[in-house]
Amino acid sequence: MEMPAAQLHLSRAKVLGWMSLSGATLPFLLLLVVGAAFPFFGGSYWSLIATRACVYWVLVSGLNLVVGFAGQIAIGWVALLTLGAYTTSVLVAGNATPPLPPYLALAIAGAVGAAFGLIVGLPALRLRTFYFAITTLGFATIVTQVALAWQSVTGGGVGVAGPIFPEPFSSPTGLYYFCFGLAAICTWMTANVAASRFGRALIAIRDAEVAAEACGIVKAALLTAVFLFSGAVAAVAGGLFAALQSYITPDAFTLDLSVLFFIAILIGGRSSILGPLLGIILLTVLPEFAAPLVAWSTFLYAALLLAIVLAIPGGIAELLDFRNRRPLESDRAIIPRPELLARLLDAPTRLGALTLEQVSLSFGGVHAIDGLDLEIRPSRVHGLIGPNGSGKTTTLNVISGYYAQQRGAVRFGGTTLPVFARERRAHMRIARTFQTPRIVGSASVLQNVMIGGTIDGKGTFVESLLSLPRHRRDEAKLRDTATLALAAVGLERLAAVRADRLQHSELRFIEIARALMLRPAYLLLDEPAAGLSAEEIKRLGAFLLAIAEAGTGVLVVEHHPDLIFDICHHVTVLNLGKKLASGTPAEIRSHREVVNAYLGG
Amino acid sequence: MVESIVLSGLAIGCIYALIGITYNVMFSASRVFSFTAGTLGMAGGVLGSLFIAQMGLPFAAGFLLALAGGAGLGIVTEIVAVRPVLKSLDQHLYVLSTLALALMVQQFTAIKWGTDARPFPRLFDLAHGDFDQRFWLPMAACAAVIVGLELLYRRTLIGRAFLAIAEDTYAARALGLPERSLRMTSFALAGVIGALAGFAGGEMLLAFFGNAPMLTFYGFIPVALGGMGNNRGAVVAGLLLGLFQQAANFLVGGIFASVAVFTVFIIVLLIRPEGLVGASLQRRV
Numbered sequence: 001m002e003m004p005a006a007q008l009h010l011s012r013a014k015v016l017g018w019m020s021l022s023g024a025t026l027p028f029l030l031l032l033v034v035g036a037a038f039p040f041f042g043g044s045y046w047s048l049i050a051t052r053a054c055v056y057w058v059l060v061s062g063l064n065l066v067v068g069f070a071g072q073i074a075i076g077w078v079a080l081l082t083l084g085a086y087t088t089s090v091l092v093a094g095n096a097t098p099p100l101p102p103y104l105a106l107a108i109a110g111a112v113g114a115a116f117g118l119i120v121g122l123p124a125l126r127l128r129t130f131y132f133a134i135t136t137l138g139f140a141t142i143v144t145q146v147a148l149a150w151q152s153v154t155g156g157g158v159g160v161a162g163p164i165f166p167e168p169f170s171s172p173t174g175l176y177y178f179c180f181g182l183a184a185i186c187t188w189m190t191a192n193v194a195a196s197r198f199g200r201a202l203i204a205i206r207d208a209e210v211a212a213e214a215c216g217i218v219k220a221a222l223l224t225a226v227f228l229f230s231g232a233v234a235a236v237a238g239g240l241f242a243a244l245q246s247y248i249t250p251d252a253f254t255l256d257l258s259v260l261f262f263i264a265i266l267i268g269g270r271s272s273i274l275g276p277l278l279g280i281i282l283l284t285v286l287p288e289f290a291a292p293l294v295a296w297s298t299f300l301y302a303a304l305l306l307a308i309v310l311a312i313p314g315g316i317a318e319l320l321d322f323r324n325r326r327p328l329e330s331d332r333a334i335i336p337r338p339e340l341l342a343r344l345l346d347a348p349t350r351l352g353a354l355t356l357e358q359v360s361l362s363f364g365g366v367h368a369i370d371g372l373d374l375e376i377r378p379s380r381v382h383g384l385i386g387p388n389g390s391g392k393t394t395t396l397n398v399i400s401g402y403y404a405q406q407r408g409a410v411r412f413g414g415t416t417l418p419v420f421a422r423e424r425r426a427h428m429r430i431a432r433t434f435q436t437p438r439i440v441g442s443a444s445v446l447q448n449v450m451i452g453g454t455i456d457g458k459g460t461f462v463e464s465l466l467s468l469p470r471h472r473r474d475e476a477k478l479r480d481t482a483t484l485a486l487a488a489v490g491l492e493r494l495a496a497v498r499a500d501r502l503q504h505s506e507l508r509f510i511e512i513a514r515a516l517m518l519r520p521a522y523l524l525l526d527e528p529a530a531g532l533s534a535e536e537i538k539r540l541g542a543f544l545l546a547i548a549e550a551g552t553g554v555l556v557v558e559h560h561p562d563l564i565f566d567i568c569h570h571v572t573v574l575n576l577g578k579k580l581a582s583g584t585p586a587e588i589r590s591h592r593e594v595v596n597a598y599l600g601g
Numbered sequence: 602m603v604e605s606i607v608l609s610g611l612a613i614g615c616i617y618a619l620i621g622i623t624y625n626v627m628f629s630a631s632r633v634f635s636f637t638a639g640t641l642g643m644a645g646g647v648l649g650s651l652f653i654a655q656m657g658l659p660f661a662a663g664f665l666l667a668l669a670g671g672a673g674l675g676i677v678t679e680i681v682a683v684r685p686v687l688k689s690l691d692q693h694l695y696v697l698s699t700l701a702l703a704l705m706v707q708q709f710t711a712i713k714w715g716t717d718a719r720p721f722p723r724l725f726d727l728a729h730g731d732f733d734q735r736f737w738l739p740m741a742a743c744a745a746v747i748v749g750l751e752l753l754y755r756r757t758l759i760g761r762a763f764l765a766i767a768e769d770t771y772a773a774r775a776l777g778l779p780e781r782s783l784r785m786t787s788f789a790l791a792g793v794i795g796a797l798a799g800f801a802g803g804e805m806l807l808a809f810f811g812n813a814p815m816l817t818f819y820g821f822i823p824v825a826l827g828g829m830g831n832n833r834g835a836v837v838a839g840l841l842l843g844l845f846q847q848a849a850n851f852l853v854g855g856i857f858a859s860v861a862v863f864t865v866f867i868i869v870l871l872i873r874p875e876g877l878v879g880a881s882l883q884r885r886v
Contacts, residue, residue: 071693073693073696073697075700123867123870123871126870126871126874127870127871128874129693129696130634131825131870131874133696133700134817134825135867135870137814137817137818138863138866139863141814141815141818141859142860145856145860146856146860148856149856255814266697296708298704298708299704299705299708299712301704302701302702302704302705302708303701303705305697305701305704306681306701306705309686309694309697309701310685310686310698313689313694
């Protein structure tokens with residue numbers, strides 16, 4: 001009798017998902033209609049402004065993935081606009097090569113932009129935020145200086161003529177439609193990425209990097225794709241910019257432009273497409289209404305940036321998010337439905353036990369773990385207890401690859417797990433949760449759970465950009481699985497709610513649902529009962545037992561003796577990094593040293 | 602020729618080092634890198650030129666007023682751009698808030714002072730030629746700041762309180778140190794040092810609003826290479842940077858010299874993100 005109920009929930013979630021999708025597309029369709037009709041009612045001056053807004057958006061749409069989604073503070077992105085503008089213009093003018101046709105030149109500029117996007121962006125993998133911001137700033141200054149100095153090619157301070165695209169795009173209206181078309185395509189492509197596993201992975205890297213790693217998300221690969229794309233569209237925008245200006249000099253590419261792009265994204269709101277789009281329209285149009293203030297525009301943008309950072313860090317997107325202002329029910333109970341686990345976990349392949357052999361790790365002079373042996377088996381719940389500082393969480397971090405042990409090995413089946421390779425654990429179906437739930441607060445509950453299944457997607461980044469069939473199949477499958485996982489932990493009714501509106505106990509269950517997305521062979525939980533009520537702990541215990549019955553090996557690090565003794569098949573007690581005792585719950589309960597040291601008489 | 606490269610390299614290196622120290626003083630008090638560091642240097646030059654050349658004040662008065670202006674700007678930075686975001690969960694907000702403030706000051710200067718570089722007054726008339734005062738004034742300022750900071754940190758109570766805050770904010774607060782006013786004082790001090798850098802380097806850099814982003818960038822290199830919060834590292838790295846830049850200037854020309862500096866900076870940082878001196882590892886899980 002349970003299955004139909006679950007089915008009902010799933011289909012309802014699908015309908016809701018579809019409805020919210022059409023609601024979200026509506027503003028874009030409106031903008032598309034207005035934009036397509038604009039030259040007929042806008043007049044030639046305003047069409048020029050609209051062309052500029054489209055050109056800016058082509059750049060900002062890509063930068064939005066870098067800044068708004070991945071959270072990388074790339075300030076000097078104007079450098080790529082400069083690069084694209086000069087590459088296109090110089091190739092068309094034939095200053096260094098035989099003159100090329102404009103479309104070819106634009107395409108080459110895109111390729112050059114992609115390469116430089118990667119060069120400018122990749123330091124983000126190694127450097128702290130401020131360092132990265134400074135390097136992009138430095139790059140922006142240098143590109144302008146090179147444009148000024150390389151006179152034979154760029155014309156130096158005198159400049160170079162911009163490209164003229166052939167009919168039908170040579171007239172101002174034609175150019176508008178060319179830019180508008182590209183802007184529309186960029187909107188569509190970035191919206192596709194935003195709604196894909198790649199978009200969610202980017203947000204996860206931004207807001208919960210550690211959890212992203214545990215889900216198998218490889219930051220380097222993902223950022224590489226994003227920087228390539230963002231650099232390419234920025235350089236294409238540069239080519240369009242040069243055509244619009246009809247003549248370019250280094251003066252045209254001030255840092256003010258970079259600030260404009262950057263602020264449009266922050267005004268719009270992070271991890272939104274519509275917000276930054278409205279932001280760039282607003283910032284392009286606004287100076288036209290405040291002509292006396294034009295000299296002050298950058299000052300005012302900067303003031304606006306300060307105001308946004310201090311007052312509404314969520315930007316326009318958050319102001320427009322009416323759905324998440326409706327109050328939630330106040331007394332919500334989490335009622336997991338273990339019977340759904342069978343469908344979710346599909347009997348993980350038995351690869352044998354997960355074992356630690358003589359593992360040691362010390363921090364400075366402190367032995368966090370000292371020669372520890374441990375064996376965790378499939379279909380069993382294994383408890384790890386001990387006083388604070390006894391090495392429980394450290395053990396868990398060694399297994400999941402966050403710490404590198406100095407001696408000993410962790411083996412899974414016959415193979416030794418690579419040291420320190422935390423992103424690889426997900427591929428071995430080893431999942432974990434965290435002591436403090438690591439959740440993307442600004443994403444919905446369902447999206448958070450879907451992040452857990454990121455590595456199961458088959459489509460590439462490009463397939464997601466273009467919304468090809470494999471991408472759509474991935475997304476449908478991820479959505480179904482995540483809905484099922486949410487139903488299993490008993491939270492499917494909150495699927496569409498922003499995760500940061502939930503209670504602490506609900507976040508713990510979301511983390512478990514996210515971990516289940518990996519169909520884990522082993523599930524490691526770090527104090528899952530902390531902050532839960534007695535009733536919730538009981539339900540959690542039953543749920544963890546059910547997970548084990550479905551074939552998964554469960555390791556629980558915990559302080560609540562009730563939970564441990566209720567559900568564990570085997571318990572290990574640690575003290576000062578060493579095994580104090582090990583056995584069934586009954587044996588541990590009567591172990592004299594354990595009672596003295598830890599449980600208390 | 603060689604001595605003029607060395608002299609100008611050391612002089613400009615001293616300015617970079619002073620801006621690096623400005624970064625460090627703010628960082629020690631708040632764990633925040635502020636984009637206003639270079640803006641303070643720019644302000645020192647512009648205010649000096651404004652008070653002395655424009656308004657005709659005597660040297661001493663202009664000098665003190667320029668430093669006071671820097672101190673005021675430092676305090677404004679702390680109140681407007683640093684304090685409100687310190688408690689925020691998203692630790693990257695300070696990058697944006699200080700950037701916004703730096704841009705506001707820079708644009709205000711561009712509009713009110715003009716976008717052309719204006720001359721900085723010749724303060725004394727002591728030495729010319731290779732040993733011109735415009736070279737040794739920044740060096741003297743740098744030496745004075747280093748000695749002054751050493752004395753402040755080692756000999757005075759307030760200096761030790763600064764060190765305590767830099768070492769462990771929570772422990773310092775638990776000991777009853779007035780964290781907020783110490784932080785504000787640190788930012789005022791940073792403002793004085795930044796303005797001094799711009800003032801002493803006025804004859805080399807001129808009174809120009811565009812010095813702000815330039816100093817923000819080149820002044821950060823000594824911090825990145827010398828290690829965060831490490832003033833001696835900043836001086837060594839700053840001097841090396843100045844020499845390297847001037848040598849590259851002479852060998853390959855001004856613009857490709859900046860490309861060379863940038864490239865070397867990025868490569869060094871990628872190889873050693875924690876700088877040439879010092880290491881830091883954060884516990885994340």
